Amino acid sequence: MKNLLLLLILANVLYFMWGRYATQDPQPGVAVVSERDLGPPLEFLAAGDNEATTSVGAVLGSGDPSDLAAVVGRACVTIGPFSVRSDADTAVLEYAAAGMQTAVRSMRTEVFIGQSVQVTDVASRAAGREMVRVLERRGLDGPFVVGNDEIGYSIALGIFSDAANAERVELQARSAGFVVETTPMTRNQDVFFVDVGLPPGRGAGAIVERYGEDRVALRDAATCPR
Structure with missing residues (x-):
């Protein structure tokens, strides 16, 4: 019985030693994964209408200007008052020729x-x-x-x-x-104001320089042409 017990102990020691030195470190290789393990398939949503989709190129300056206006909002300035209608008409023609939307307003004031x-x-x-x-x-x-x-x-x-x-x-x-x-x-008497819609990316610096800060209304103080 004593000899049998010693043999069992020796067998356990040999098994332990074999397992320690026979186990190899993991090696790089290719893992084969089943599609079932990846979850449900992906769904691709179709893009909406072109008119409702904002062009990334427009934001970067290479798309349709109307797209950029939709993203950043419309910028307008109001010039005036002009005491003479012909002076207001001259400003309208000048900025309209530059591709800007313009309009003349009149009001009675002191x-x-x-x-x-x-x-x-x-x-x-x-x-x-x-x-x-x-x-x-x-x-x-x-x-x-x-x-x-x-x-x-x-x-x-x-x-x-x-x-x-x-x-x-x-x-x-x-x-x-x-x-x-x-x-x-x-x-x-009647005085006249010229409302100008600025194109996207166009500032009002040249207009302010020409007419002066006291005659050019910006941002919330301005009225956009209709």
Whole structure:
């Protein structure tokens, strides 16, 4: 019995040694996989209509410009106001010839004319004539008496679109000892705006440079042509 037990132990030791040295490391090769192991087959979706599909080339600058407009949105500028319709029409023709969509809008608004400078507190027309002579000797050009006995008299010194000129005339009249009043003058008239739709990738820098920042509305402040 003792010998049998020793033989079993020896057999286990030999089996252990054989398994340790006989096992080889995995070697590279080709694995054969069944299609059943890959899961369900893939489904390919058909592309939609060409009109509804945005061109990647358009985004990169090589596709239809209308595709890019759909992606990035429409950019517009509004130029104005123009006090004369012909000036607005000239701008429309110029940008339309460059391939841009344009439109003219008009609106009735109060337009600033200039600063009216007057000498007030004139007692009578005769007194006004004497004051005019004093002002002319002070170097003021063309003052004249306005008004009547009912509403009173004043001496008009002019209407000036340039505020600096209005201030200069006012100081000259005050230096003569007269009371001077300067008031803004406005009138209602039609003004015109030109709405321009910019092509994709086209900026408004040239338009702003030409008309000035105060006459060009951008982004949300602009109106797109219809």
